[in-house]
Structure formats: structure tokens, C-alpha cells
Amino acid sequence: MKKFFQVDTMSKIKNKVFSQWISIAIEINQLLPNVPVLSCPNCHRQPIDFQFVGDVQTRIGYMAIWCPFCLHGVHLSRVRISDKIPDTSFDIPIEEISKRIPNFTHVKP
Numbered sequence: 001m002k003k004f005f006q007v008d009t010m011s012k013i014k015n016k017v018f019s020q021w022i023s024i025a026i027e028i029n030q031l032l033p034n035v036p037v038l039s040c041p042n043c044h045r046q047p048i049d050f051q052f053v054g055d056v057q058t059r060i061g062y063m064a065i066w067c068p069f070c071l072h073g074v075h076l077s078r079v080r081i082s083d084k085i086p087d088t089s090f091d092i093p094i095e096e097i098s099k100r101i102p103n104f105t106h107v108k109p
């Protein structure tokens, strides 16, 4: 009985951090191109970093948001990339983009 309770509590904590990452993602999209300094929901340090990777024509792609300190973050696929981001910022060779995105732990919902 106790074991089940502990597992349940753990998943609730994880969900909370995940939802905080999602809120940050929404905030970034709403405030572009002037994104304020945002704190990591995991370790509370700042700033967190983000990168859009997508197609210039369709403007559909993915968004990676991560914390450069504790290396936690989220990866959102099939994101509509805001028109406020200049084409030049994601019309970059994939090797260049992967250099910008560190290997971070993907927070699960």
C-alpha cells in the first residue's frame, strides 16, 4: 500500500515539472521575439535556452527548451513556428543546430 502511494506521489511531482515546462514553452511563443529571462522549473536557475528547428516553407517543426545548468527540458514536436522568428534563425544546417542543443534529459508528462 505504501509503495503505491510513493509511486503516485513521484508521478505527480514529475507531471508538475512537465506542465511548468509546457507553460514556459507557451510563454516563449507568446512573447517572441522579446523573450524575457526565464527560470528553470527543475533547478530554478536562469536563463533557460530554447531552439526551434523547422521548415522555412511550412513553418512546422519542433521546439527544444532546456536548462543549460541541470540539463533538463522538453522537446515538443509538430510545433507551428511563429512568424516572429526570422527565417534566418532556423534556416541553418542540421549539424549546426545539433551543436546548439545539448544532450538534455527530456522531462516526461
Ligand SMILES: [Zn+2]
Pocket (backbone or CB within 6 Å): 040, 041, 042, 043, 044, 045, 067, 068, 069, 070, 071, 072
Ligand atoms: Zn535547471
